[in-house]
Amino acid sequence: MFSSRLPLGFRLKNGAWGAFLSYSKTTSSKSNSAKAEAKKKSLIKMSSKKAPATAKSVKSSASSQSLGQLSDKTLIQMLDLMIKSRVLEERLIKIYRAGESYFWIGGPGEEAWGVPIGLLANKGQGVKHDFLHLHYRCTPTLIAMGMPMKDSIRLMMNRVTDPSTGGRNFSNHYCIPEMNIAPVTSPIGVQYGIALGTAHAQKRAGAKAISIVTGGDAGTAEGDFASCLIWASRKDNELPMLITVQNNYWGISTSYEGQHGETNIADRARGFNIRSRVVNGNDPVESYIALKEEMDYIRKTGKPSFIEAKVSRLYGHSSASGANLVTSEEDCIKSFSDKLVSKKIITEKEVKAIWSGYEEEALRATEEARGEGSPTSESIWDHVFADNENSDWRKF
Amino acid sequence: MANMAQAIRLALNYSEKNLQLKDVFGQDVGAPLGGVFTATQGLKTSWNTPLDERGIISMAMGIAMAGDRCVAEIQFCDYIFNTIDLLKIAGNTLWCTNGQYNLPMTVMTPVGAGIRGSVYHSHSFDSWASRIQGWKVVMPSTPLDAYGLLLSAIKDPNPVLFLKPKALMRVRGDELIPGEPSDEKELKMRIDAPIGDRSKWKADWPQTTEYLVEIGKGKITRQGEQITVVSWGRHLLLANEIADELKADGVSVEVIDLRSIYPYDWDMIKTSVAKTGRVLIVNEDTEVTNFGEHLIYRVVQELFYQLLARPRLIAGKNVPGIGLHPNLEDATVPQKAEIKSAILEIIEEVP
Ligand SMILES: Cc1ncc(C[n+]2csc(CCOP(=O)(O)OP(=O)(O)O)c2C)c(N)n1
Numbered sequence: 001m002f003s004s005r006l007p008l009g010f011r012l013k014n015g016a017w018g019a020f021l022s023y024s025k026t027t028s029s030k031s032n033s034a035k036a037e038a039k040k041k042s043l044i045k046m047s048s049k050k051a052p053a054t055a056k057s058v059k060s061s062a063s064s065q066s067l068g069q070l071s072d073k074t075l076i077q078m079l080d081l082m083i084k085s086r087v088l089e090e091r092l093i094k095i096y097r098a099g100e101s102y103f104w105i106g107g108p109g110e111e112a113w114g115v116p117i118g119l120l121a122n123k124g125q126g127v128k129h130d131f132l133h134l135h136y137r138c139t140p141t142l143i144a145m146g147m148p149m150k151d152s153i154r155l156m157m158n159r160v161t162d163p164s165t166g167g168r169n170f171s172n173h174y175c176i177p178e179m180n181i182a183p184v185t186s187p188i189g190v191q192y193g194i195a196l197g198t199a200h201a202q203k204r205a206g207a208k209a210i211s212i213v214t215g216g217d218a219g220t221a222e223g224d225f226a227s228c229l230i231w232a233s234r235k236d237n238e239l240p241m242l243i244t245v246q247n248n249y250w251g252i253s254t255s256y257e258g259q260h261g262e263t264n265i266a267d268r269a270r271g272f273n274i275r276s277r278v279v280n281g282n283d284p285v286e287s288y289i290a291l292k293e294e295m296d297y298i299r300k301t302g303k304p305s306f307i308e309a310k311v312s313r314l315y316g317h318s319s320a321s322g323a324n325l326v327t328s329e330e331d332c333i334k335s336f337s338d339k340l341v342s343k344k345i346i347t348e349k350e351v352k353a354i355w356s357g358y359e360e361e362a363l364r365a366t367e368e369a370r371g372e373g374s375p376t377s378e379s380i381w382d383h384v385f386a387d388n389e390n391s392d393w394r395k396f
Numbered sequence: 397m398a399n400m401a402q403a404i405r406l407a408l409n410y411s412e413k414n415l416q417l418k419d420v421f422g423q424d425v426g427a428p429l430g431g432v433f434t435a436t437q438g439l440k441t442s443w444n445t446p447l448d449e450r451g452i453i454s455m456a457m458g459i460a461m462a463g464d465r466c467v468a469e470i471q472f473c474d475y476i477f478n479t480i481d482l483l484k485i486a487g488n489t490l491w492c493t494n495g496q497y498n499l500p501m502t503v504m505t506p507v508g509a510g511i512r513g514s515v516y517h518s519h520s521f522d523s524w525a526s527r528i529q530g531w532k533v534v535m536p537s538t539p540l541d542a543y544g545l546l547l548s549a550i551k552d553p554n555p556v557l558f559l560k561p562k563a564l565m566r567v568r569g570d571e572l573i574p575g576e577p578s579d580e581k582e583l584k585m586r587i588d589a590p591i592g593d594r595s596k597w598k599a600d601w602p603q604t605t606e607y608l609v610e611i612g613k614g615k616i617t618r619q620g621e622q623i624t625v626v627s628w629g630r631h632l633l634l635a636n637e638i639a640d641e642l643k644a645d646g647v648s649v650e651v652i653d654l655r656s657i658y659p660y661d662w663d664m665i666k667t668s669v670a671k672t673g674r675v676l677i678v679n680e681d682t683e684v685t686n687f688g689e690h691l692i693y694r695v696v697q698e699l700f701y702q703l704l705a706r707p708r709l710i711a712g713k714n715v716p717g718i719g720l721h722p723n724l725e726d727a728t729v730p731q732k733a734e735i736k737s738a739i740l741e742i743i744e745e746v747p
């Protein structure tokens with residue numbers, strides 16, 4: 001199936017993308033522990049030094065042992081969704097390895113951060129609901145918002161039934177207008193600018209909805225990130241935006257230190273008088289509490305807020321660097337389920353059952369998606385213009 | 397008669413009132429200046445942005461995504477180049493999402509030479525724009541067409557690039573915009589911001605009415621038999637002038653104002669060239685991979701055996717910029733004499 005769909009001469013072991021960036025695999029494994037160390041240091045520094053613009057929240061979320069005020073139900077729900085998202089991503093990687101897709105990129109390692117976003121967002125379509133401008137590691141958020149596994153698999157396998165792109169784009173490049181999920185695009189950083197426009201329209205509509213934007217640490221070097229800080233914070237023109245960065249300390253193979261002079265990316269937001277904080281994105285409770293506080297603040301004041309979440313990158317950058325499990329970084333699901341088990345909120349047996357239930361669901365969804373159709377060659381002309389107005393010059 | 401800047405202003409005012417236009421924004425677009433060419437003076441929805449072209453295009457994309465209509469301005473097209481990947485995304489969003497998110501946004505920007513604007517106020521963008529799929533691209537040559545095309549752009553569900561020939565911003569047409577006062581002085585009094593303190597000034601808008609120029613439709617501005625000249629923007633007016641001059645010498649030139657670069661009015665070109673057998677395309681974007689080359693390609697493919705002479709393109713010279721000294725600008729951008737002699741040469745050519 002794979003070889004028949006590849007262009008001539010492109011039967012590489014890891015797909016056409018396999019040769020690309022193979023060096024980054026070795027680079028990453030070598031310096032991973034150093035990176036984990038740096039991350040720890042920066043977090044410790046952050047939690048001891050309270051920023052003037054930051055609310056009391058740092059204190060309440062500083063302890064990674066605490067379960068906050070969250071109910072057992074919410075804690076279990078979060079663990080459940082985190083596992084679901086991980087199982088799905090691992091299934092996507094298997095689909096890639098089986099030669100049933102060309103490329104994988106996704107969000108394993110960001111579940112503790114991404115799931116609470118999905119749970120807390122005001123879900124719906126139009127300016128009275130939150131807009132989400134996400135990047136390509138956002139599966140946990142969408143799973144938490146109710147996206148069926150099968151829809152992600154359809155995207156991965158470029159089926160005609162893929163509801164996001166109809167087989168036109170890469171894995172994790174979701175688009176779900178019914179939930180205001182703006183299309184995920186490949187060019188790094190552009191979502192930071194586009195989010196300004198939805199926030200502007202939301203502000204006009206006056207319904208206390210906000211625009212949430214996510215992105216990677218390396219991508220903050222793009223001008224669009226600076227645009228976002230500038231436009232969101234204009235005096236008397238502030239925009240209701242939750243601006244976030246998922247700092248996994250990597251941009252493909254370039255380390256955080258290789259690009260950043262600032263201690264925390266969150267420091268940049270302070271220069272614009274944007275309320276800003278750093279959280280341990282491997283801790284779903286800390287993430288949940290911080291996200292809730294900042295979302296409440298934005299809805300109440302109409303002003304922007306900034307969160308930098310320190311996260312792990314558990315399968316490397318993408319399939320181009322092998323998509324192999326990295327064991328030197330913290331696995332947020334393991335930490336969280338161990339914690340819930342030790343606090344007797346859930347049993348190990350129950351956790352196992354969650355994993356196996358979702359594994360079965362993912363496998364079934366894959367089998368179903370496999371049988372669904374492919375986009376047709378004629379369809380390339382569809383949707384160049386709205387309402388399928390002709391865009392082919394041969395027919396003008 | 398309104399000039400093009402006034403016509404654009406009237407179209408924006410009409411759209412604020414009738415087409416749910418919610419935002420008109422860009423650098424110096426709001427009060428007090430109302431745009432470096434005054435095209436956005438007195439509007440209710442206009443506002444000044446940070447000096448950030450990428451921010452401007454991104455903002456427009458987000459507003460469109462949220463379902464509101466907006467017109468964003470890039471102050472000079474010379475400064476649009478750092479947004480080109482955003483323009484690509486705006487153009488591919490509907491396609492990439494398999495028809496789910498259309499972005500009904502209009503971007504307007506002044507283009508072209510003719511005001512001694514030197515290197516960074518003379519660029520053209522029509523040929524560049526023709527390579528950004530998913531956009532409609534229009535370029536008026538008269539105030540009335542500017543009015544009608546801008547209304548169509550704002551109504552269109554797709555992203556539309558509205559290119560304003562900057563040398564024509566003060567040029568008047570010979571047709572009134574429906575609802576426009578016929579007295580030029582009255583119009584000026586009512587909608588041009590006063591010199592000096594403008595803090596209390598408000599425009600007294602005339603009630604213009606809906607007038608649409610369909611995107612994708614050209615206009616025959618001179619009827620003729622011996623050659624077809626296809627042009628747009630500033631050079632269209634030159635083509636008209638030349639056709640009038642040559643008419644006195646007994647030469648019959650048909651002139652087509654293309655008005656829309658994409659989609660373009662192939663039927664009009666085809667019918668005309670089939671009749672005349674000769675064609676000259678004129679525009680001021682640079683000549684290598686010029687949009688006119690695409691039109692000539694198509695003429696050759698579809699009308700080869702009806703041609704009486706080699707089709708020809710006159711466009712900007714393929715040099716990095718347009719120099720300030722008139723000798724430099726005039727040697728770079730197509731001039732009247734050059735166009736006129738090309739017409740005569742083509743007419744004399746025999747197969
Ligand atoms: C504008 C742009 N430049 C380069 C790339 C290629 N690229 C894809 S991901 C990536 C690294 C992004 O790193 P970061 O922003 O930290 O996000 P992460 O992948 O670590 O989550 C690069 C350089 C791109 N997609 N877009």
Ligand SMILES: [Mg+2]
Nearest residue numbers: 216217250251
């Ligand atoms: Mg990164």
